[in-house]
Amino acid sequence: MIRPKYKAVVIGGSAGSFSVVSKLLSQLREDFPLPVIICLHRLKHVRSGLVESIRLKSKLEVIEPNDKEQITAGKVYLAPSNYHMFVEYDGTFSLSTEKPLNHSRPSIDHTLTSAAYVYRNKLIGIVLTGANKDGAKGMKDIADKKGVTIIQDPKTCEMDTMPKSVARLIKPDKVLSPEEISKYLNQLAI
Amino acid sequence: MALGFNISELRVLSEQLSEKLNLPFKHMTHSFFKRRLSQFIEMHGIRKVDSLMEQLDNEEFADEFCHFFSVKTTELFRDAGFWRHLRKIISEYYSGSNFKVWFPDVSSGEELYSLMILLKELNSHTRATVIINNTSEIGCNKIIEGQLSSKKMDVNAYNYKRFEGSHSLEDYFENSEDGLKFDISLLEKITVKKAGIEVMPDERCDLIIMRNSMLYFTRDYHQVVKEIVDKSLVSGGYLCLGVKEQLASPYDNRFECIDVKEKIYNKFKFLRD
Numbered sequence: 228m229i230r231p232k233y234k235a236v237v238i239g240g241s242a243g244s245f246s247v248v249s250k251l252l253s254q255l256r257e258d259f260p261l262p263v264i265i266c267l268h269r270l271k272h273v274r275s276g277l278v279e280s281i282r283l284k285s286k287l288e289v290i291e292p293n294d295k296e297q298i299t300a301g302k303v304y305l306a307p308s309n310y311h312m313f314v315e316y317d318g319t320f321s322l323s324t325e326k327p328l329n330h331s332r333p334s335i336d337h338t339l340t341s342a343a344y345v346y347r348n349k350l351i352g353i354v355l356t357g358a359n360k361d362g363a364k365g366m367k368d369i370a371d372k373k374g375v376t377i378i379q380d381p382k383t384c385e386m387d388t389m390p391k392s393v394a395r396l397i398k399p400d401k402v403l404s405p406e407e408i409s410k411y412l413n414q415l416a417i
Numbered sequence: 418m419a420l421g422f423n424i425s426e427l428r429v430l431s432e433q434l435s436e437k438l439n440l441p442f443k444h445m446t447h448s449f450f451k452r453r454l455s456q457f458i459e460m461h462g463i464r465k466v467d468s469l470m471e472q473l474d475n476e477e478f479a480d481e482f483c484h485f486f487s488v489k490t491t492e493l494f495r496d497a498g499f500w501r502h503l504r505k506i507i508s509e510y511y512s513g514s515n516f517k518v519w520f521p522d523v524s525s526g527e528e529l530y531s532l533m534i535l536l537k538e539l540n541s542h543t544r545a546t547v548i549i550n551n552t553s554e555i556g557c558n559k560i561i562e563g564q565l566s567s568k569k570m571d572v573n574a575y576n577y578k579r580f581e582g583s584h585s586l587e588d589y590f591e592n593s594e595d596g597l598k599f600d601i602s603l604l605e606k607i608t609v610k611k612a613g614i615e616v617m618p619d620e621r622c623d624l625i626i627m628r629n630s631m632l633y634f635t636r637d638y639h640q641v642v643k644e645i646v647d648k649s650l651v652s653g654g655y656l657c658l659g660v661k662e663q664l665a666s667p668y669d670n671r672f673e674c675i676d677v678k679e680k681i682y683n684k685f686k687f688l689r690d
Contacts, residue, residue, distance in 0.1 A: 272579070274496075274660070274678075293661050295636045307661050309495070313448040316424065319636070321446045322661050324629050325488050341448050 231260045233375070234349035235298070235314075236412060237342045239335030239365065241268040241357025243385025245280070247405045248355070252285035252303060254409035259287060261351075262298045264314065266306040266338040268331050268357065278305050294322040306333035313341040329361035339365020343372045350374035351415065353408060357389030363396050370397045375415070377401040377408060427451055430466060437470070438479060440552055440613050442486070444638035457485050484553035488633065489525040492572050493534075493565075493586070496660050497579035499628070499679040504535050504580075506655055506681070507624075512541060517622040519649060520549040521614045521642075522630035526560040526599065527573075530589070532626065533603040538583050548608045548618045557609045563599030565590065570597065614642055621651045628680075629659035647671060653686040 240248060244267055255263070269277055281303075282289045289303040290296075298304065298318050306312035310322040311333050328334035335354070339362060342350055352369035354362040356379055370376050376399045381387035383404045393399060403411060422430070424447065431450055434442040442450065463469050473479045494500050507516075523529055529549060536542040551557045570586075577586040590597040610616060614630065625646055631639055643664065650656060656672065658664070658680040664672055672682040 272575070291661075293663050294632050294659070295639070310661055313446075316447050317635075321448055322632050323449065323488070324491055324632065324659075325452075344448075 232349070233261055233351055233415065234346045235262045235264060235342060236351045236353065237264040237266075237314075237339055237369075238353045238355065239266050239339060239357075239362040239389075240355035241331075241335075241359060241361065241386070241389055243356040244268075245277070247379065249281055249284045250405055251409045251412075252281065252287060252289070254406070254413075255286060256413050257286045258301070259413070260300055262300055263287065263303040264298070264312075264338065264342060265303060266312060266333050266335045268335075268361070269308050269333075271309040271332065274308050277308070281305060292320045292322075295319050306338060308333075311337045313337060314345045315341075316345055329359055331359075331361050335362035336365040340368045343368040343374060346372075346374065348373035351377065351412070353377045353379075354390050354393050355379045355405075356384035356386050358386040359388060360392035362389055363392040366393045366399070367396045370399075375400050377403055377411070379408065380404050422451070427454075430454075433470065434473075437473060438483060440483060440486075441615070441634065441638060444634050444641075445486075446633060446635055449633045453486050457482065480553045480555055484555040487522075487524040487552055487556055488629075489556075491525060491527045491629070492569060492576055493527045494531050494573070494576035494580045494582075495527070496628075496679065497576050497581075499657065499660065499676075499681070500531060500535060500580045502676050502679050502681060503532075503657065504539065507536070507541060508539055511544075511623065512539065515544045515546070516624065517546045517548070517618070517620065518624045518626065519618050519622040520547070521625065521627050521646065521649075523549040523551050523560060524556065524630075526563065526565065528626060528628060529560060529604075529607070530563070530565070530599050534577075534582065534586075534589055535580075537589075537603055542603060543606075545606075546608070547606065548610065548622070550610050550612045550614060550616060552611070552613050554611055557611050561601070561604060561607070561609055563601045563604060564593065564595050565597045565599060567592075567596040615645055617645055617649045621654070622649055623651055623654045624657070625650050625654070626657045628657055629662065631662055632659065647684070650684050652684055652688040654684050656682040656684065658682070 278291045287303045291307045292304050313321045315321050366376050378390035378393050378399045380402050381390050431443040574586050589600045675683045
């Protein structure tokens with residue numbers, strides 16, 4: 228068996244990202260060999276609905292992890308509403324009720340930065356459509372650790388502030404449309 | 418800056434801090450310890466570990482340090498569904514009797530004030546003995562003073578509406594120089610202990626509310642805390658965790674989860690106290 232070159236994919240998105248994530252997960256291979264860690268900006272009072280909707284089209288199992296839940300390859304993890312989600316060195320998630328970052332809880336920067344420190348150059352970081360700058364700092368941390376950085380092509384975004392904020396801080400490795408992202412991941416994760 | 422520390426340096430420092438301040442820094446999750454430490458160090462312009470340890474010899478500074486590690490950002494009636502269920506439990510099982518409630522780690526007043534409003538609306542506040550632990554003098558004082566930022570009042574009011582409270586949230590607060598002040602007459606009988614999560618109350622309690630307190634600690638330490646909680650709760654009592662926390666499997670034979678969504682557990686009645 229060939230070991231995948233990477234250890235995890237981490238995705239951040241905000242306004243307009245739900246449909247992109249749904250589509251992306253529907254196009255990932257059933258045997259996708261990495262954990263997919265997703266942090267989307269979401270309504271703090273609405274605890275259910277999002278994960279169920281994302282599950283509808285995904286070929287992979289989609290979970291909103293509990294605190295200290297083990298991260299497993301081939302599963303999709305969605306940050307719960309009103310909690311930050313961090314990746315720990317022991318391969319688990321830690322949740323937090325610390326103050327919002329970039330007006331957001333969950334904050335994409337927190338998830339991306341913690342994943343960057345744990346997975347280093349074995350991480351693929353993706354920032355999708357969104358209306359604020361959350362995620363830019365986290366993508367810089369991924370780039371600093373020599374991970375792969377991908378932004379959604381601003382031309383295909385409902386709101387392009389988020390990927391453009393990343394591009395202002397770093398030169399992303401790839402600028403791709405949603406279709407190209409899933410294609411790229413399916414090839415890269417082998 | 419903590420960002421310059423490697424994993425083993427952070428581990429050594431967390432052990433030193435645990436010993437010095439008698440709090441479980443060494444059991445904090447790596448990401449949390451690193452993040453809070455780096456924020457504190459940056460805030461105080463500290464450049465060396467030795468300097469931090471030296472300053473921690475000062476009691477006031479050490480108290481501020483402990484207070485900083487306590488996560489204070491929450492809301493009144495966060496997770497309104499939980500508070501509705503708790504109201505049902507209290508009105509069904511404790512309405513005619515005295516009962517004890519323990520908060521093993523109250524970081525800021527919101528959870529306590531939410532409970533006191535709930536008890537007041539059930540007219541049970543005079544029958545409840547409430548004990549709270551907080552790791553710093555600053556934290557204890559702030560909670561008892563009842564100060565609350567007015568910035569979060571919109572969120573608080575929305576949560577209270579979803580809780581379906583019988584009054585207006587404003588009835589429990591008055592304006593003050595620093596924002597809002599909670600009706601401190603409701604806090605008169607509260608016992609406040611400057612202590613960590615491991616310091617148990619003198620007597621077993623009927624209800625333990627420990628929502629989101631364990632998020633910042635490792636899985637191994639969760640086992641320690643769960644044993645403390647088990648020892649501190651009467652048989653038939655209720656344990657309330659955060660909605661994304663859970664009891665580990667060894668406790669399946671001691672607790673029944675009666676609300677999977679809101680993470681409310683009932684300790685089996687047949688267990689010997």
